Amino acid sequence: MLRWISSFLFFLSFSLAEETHWSLRPLEKPPIPKSAYSNPIDAFISQQLKNAKLSFSDPADKRAWIRRVYYDLIGLPPSPAVINNYLNTDQPNAEELLVDKLLASPRHGERWARHWMDVVRYAETHGHDEDAIRENAWPYRDWLIGALNNDMPYADFVRAQVAGDMIIAEVPGATAATGFLACGPWDSSSQMGISDGTIDKKIAQYLDRDDMLSATMSTFTSTTVHCARCHDHKFDPVSLEDYYSLQAVFAGVDKADRLFDIEPETSIKRSKLLAEQRNFEKQINDPKIAKEASSWARKLQQNLPIWDPLNLKEIISSADTPHTVLPDNSILFRGDAPEKDTYGISGTTKLNKLTAIKVEVLTDPSLPMNGPGRAPNGNLHLSEIQVNIDDTPAPIERASADFNQTDWEINKAIDGKKETAWGIHPQEGKSHHSIFIFKEPISISKLTAIKITLDQVHGGSHLIGRLRIDLTGSKYPDAELKIPEKIAKIIRASKDEQSPRHKGALALHYLRTKNSENLATLPDPGKVFAVTSNFTAIGNFKPAIKPRKVHILERGNIHSPKEIATPGALSCIPDLQSRFQIPKESNEGTRRLALADWLADKNNVLTWRSIVNRVWHYHFGRGIVSTPNDFGKMGSVPTHPNLLDWLAVEFRNQGGSLKWLHKKIVLSETYRQSTNDRPECQSIGTENKLLWRMNRQRLDAESIHDTVLSLSGMLDLTMGGPSARQFTSKKGIHVTPTLDYLNFNPDDPANFRRSVYRFVFRTVPDPLMEALDCPNASQLAPRRASSVTALQALAMLNNRFLVRQSEHIATKLKNEADPINELFLRAYGRPGTASEIMDFTKYKDEHGLANACRIIINSSEFLYIQ
Structure with missing residues (x-):
């Protein structure tokens, strides 16, 4: 067996080295196949269908299409009035106008931010054994929603999340975007509890940087760089040196609350003032500073009581x-x-x-x-x-x-x-x-x-x-209360009584006071949990004065350090420099900015292929590459490689407009197809890789939650701000509080916010959302599971929130002339058939309208997008 495995690995390594892997080849725009379709997407898809002796399925009916595109673009259902207007319009470009309206809606950013939050593992607690709350995680989420609503160019979208604090002049408010690097779980007990300089602390810091670089590279380039932590990647051209060069990029930052400003001018002023604080000790013997401090002290002395x-x-x-x-x-x-x-x-x-x-x-x-x-x-x-x-x-x-x-x-x-x-x-x-x-x-x-x-x-x-x-x-x-007592004594003393040490203390206090007064003139900043090199030390958790030395570790062993790694990225991408040319005395942000620019470079073939594949994945339920986080040799190969490259090039050349990409996809005939099965197509497999029909997808947990609120008329569309805590909590035995979802008041206003704004606990998730396949926020989730279990049906029928919402839906419907038909129109987007109306009316009369609502929201037609 061992000989067979060894021979297989030898063969695999030989064959893998024979040619450049598809994802690393230069990004060139392929010619569009000749076809009867005006949308290039349809031309590429139809060509491969034709090669397989297949064709497109019939288009979905208008009701199915509008419900599909509403959920895809804003995560909410169309109202009966909206559906009727669409059905009765005679405008030739009605679909395009509808799509433009949805893309302009603020609900669009909320919908697609939730997808991105899956990828980056967004939650508002640290995870691990001490799952403490992050009070200031939410500004990153709000930035994300705003960036998507404003259709931020994708290059800026990438750069902001890795080095937003370095590009605030170009992208206002981008410091909040650096919350991306701190989205994942964080071992606070190791960071705060282990003494500096120890082996265990160094291990904790290496692991924290591993989390940052792994999240960055899997999110933006779909690569498994972390597999090169102990040795060169076994399957992809990622070396041990590449891995530790990426570690070096993040060697100067830790995860903590940091201040941020929306306005670039304010942010630049604050950054300058905060940077000044690091040089105060060096300035106290400067004669000019000493003179200023003495003059300041004389004026202050006049006010001292x-x-x-x-x-x-x-x-x-x-x-x-x-x-x-x-x-x-x-x-x-x-x-x-x-x-x-x-x-x-x-x-x-x-x-x-x-x-x-x-x-x-x-x-x-x-x-x-x-x-x-x-x-x-x-x-x-x-x-x-x-x-x-x-x-x-x-x-x-x-x-x-x-x-x-x-x-x-x-x-x-x-x-x-x-x-x-x-x-x-x-x-x-x-x-x-x-x-x-x-x-x-x-x-x-x-x-x-x-x-x-x-x-x-x-x-x-x-x-x-x-x-x-x-x-x-x-x-x-009370003037003396505004200064330390020892400084007051120095000020009151005569010049002869002031020693050089006293004068130094006075100069230092003067510099700090002047700096604080200048900071106080700025508008109040926000706080975001992000990466930073400037925060108040908490016990053993202290900021790095300058980037820490990162050694290449032989076999990933902290006890076997080799040479010091230089900041850089991957060596396998043509036309991109793998080691960054950074001045030795530059601050740590320069390293992150170099990586951000490397990621967003027009020649970074991984970045542009990765994002178009992610967007495709969320529209069709499966990416052109079915492993969104792995474009390596152990990942999947693209089902439509030419389409992937055409989309990547065109998306990049269009300025990285995600809204352009969405529109191109949802207006295609490929997207418009019916979900109906075709037995004659089953011979080529049931996975529908060639897209001979549209994939039938189940509503995700958030869309179910928000749709139910939409039906009851209780959906709170307030945007932004601290997250809604849909649970009660009390102090736990240790750091993690004790949560109670079961007995939380179902009519508490916190329940009515869109689910993108709900507070997500890593180790104590919401049982309903977990049952409906919400991902574990401690793990990478490029794809959500889509299961069908009895537990889901039980949860949908018995959850207190859903039971109460069914009662609210019934109250909203009770004055309608035909409440059952109106329920079908709102929940399914279509009128009920005569037999459905008869059966549900009979059920309503026997068990009440609220129970009829419970059955509808637990039905397949409600839970699936056709």
């Missing part, structure tokens, strides 16, 4: 808690901590005007966890603060603090509600301060009595352990 300590006169505790006044004028509360307490602190000041009061809560070794609170963990809860000037309440307008506990912010101390409070968890063990600004400046004298009341009534000994109260009459009392 001068605080005067309260001259303490009386300190009262409602719980009679003992206290000590320390030399720094702070008050330390001692003894057993009560559950609750209220402090009354009175005093005077030498100021003649009062604008704000500062309450400092300070650490002390005598307090739990060093304080500054008296709770066991060192926390405190300030429920309310009140200030009286000579027994008259002084209204507080606003409050600020240097730190706020989540849900226990400082404004809770002035909201008049004693059940809310200011807290500092988890920053116990540190001193903090809060500033309370009066509604209006208050005129006072040194004899004015000032009383501060601090309510701490939450319980659990959440009390202030040590505090100090200061007063100010400054115009900007």
Whole structure:
């Protein structure tokens, strides 16, 4: 057996090397065969039918054709009114006008985006064992829909998804398109949990890059490049060096949320400002920067408040808690901590005007966890603060603090509600301060009595352990909260007290502040989960300062690194350079842009053949090449190679217009054929490879969902935005939440959105959509399965959403003169026959109209496109 396998592989490798594989041959436009058909598609198809002694089937009737083209182009059925208008029109180009209308509909982009989302494995969670939610995956989906609706030239469509952040001047908003590279599953636990520099972390990074390059090459060039990870591809001319050159392209990026702008000018400004942040450390010793920082500090110093300590006169505790006044004028509360307490602190000041009061809560070794609170963990809860000037309440307008506990912010101390409070968890063990600004400046004298009341009534000994109260009459009392405390000290210090280290810290803060202020002038950006080299580090997950070194790994073994790989692509495509000429000091985006340009090059024979085959596949249910992701020697060969090349060349020369391609296909006689079987054609096989009839296709899960909503009149056509969560969720045991689809309210508005906008969970899919062959978003899905099972029928009959929608359809139909016939018109696109009307009317009278609707939406005629 081993000898036979070895001899077979030797023979195969010899035969495979004899000539250039069909998919790698130069792309030349073949002559159109002579025929009676005006559409070249029909000329190519009819020629091969003629060679096989076959012919086209009769055209489908008008009702079947319009239902077919509606579902193909927008994923929704035509209304009875639309069908009637089409049937009764006398316009000679009625079909062309109809197709143009559908291609111009915003529903078209939604329909074809869903196909593309299958290919790229779009979902909104990471997958793997920690299937965390991606809150910002959806902007990529919205970009995709917009690009398809706007008929973006395919070259730009490709380039944007690989390097959109590098071509924003040409393709506005294209940064969101780089979400493509992050669409697939992502092992967040390895990326975040494994320490940098370790072998395991390097393996995780190699695997992540493998995912990016595999998705890119299978999507755009229909190649199985990942098969060359350990050795040269056994069947296709892809070398180990090619594979690691592609790895090197993605060596500088990771997957994380990144900012993006729609307007090119804004995006360029933001990119420049973000890039500046990497050079701040190098600039702090620049004399020019030091001078600017010094001038900036002098102006800032004028705004910093001068605080005067309260001259303490009386300190009262409602719980009679003992206290000590320390030399720094702070008050330390001692003894057993009560559950609750209220402090009354009175005093005077030498100021003649009062604008704000500062309450400092300070650490002390005598307090739990060093304080500054008296709770066991060192926390405190300030429920309310009140200030009286000579027994008259002084209204507080606003409050600020240097730190706020989540849900226990400082404004809770002035909201008049004693059940809310200011807290500092988890920053116990540190001193903090809060500033309370009066509604209006208050005129006072040194004899004015000032009383501060601090309510701490939450319980659990959440009390202030040590505090100090200061007063100010400054115009900007909370200015110091806008800068770190150590910077404020440097600014307040004299020049002689500022060391070189202090001046460096001041310059660095100046650069960061100036940069932040400039960023703040820009419109708020969006966020998209994509590839980026600029993100905030989370534990061990840190951005690469420059592209990581990628070694060619012998047999794919991390322990056997060979030479460093240079960025590049495949060596097997004629007239295309396989290794990119990139300056050594260029940023990582230059690498991705080089690959994007390589993919979109007019001479890239794989790119142009791949996309026309994908489009053909979705229209006919089978591509000219039946393996859309594999144009290699282990994939299928094209059934109509000349047609494939003619479409590829013409599509490229037409500017890469996908709408042109759709129109060319759906207006062909090939597409218009009936789906009826012809026994005389069965002798050449049942797969209909030569297209002697149209293939009968089942509605996909999304079209079933959307059609049912269309029939009930409840379809929400709102476009874009965060995805609709058609489930309830609660915190799970680990990262992945616990989802409940079964008991989700079927009348929740989230259910009414088009299914392209539904939230897709990788590891916990929607049971109904899964039963109807929705693909696993963790796997490549160039083709959907199309099964027929009893489970599907049970799901269609019993799913709560479908049962409820059947009731809504019945409600919509009940006032019709003939509700059963109207149901047939809307669901099937045709009137019912006399026997059908009679049978269903009888059923309706016995079991109700809603149950009749359930039978219709579970019938073959509803579920299949003729």
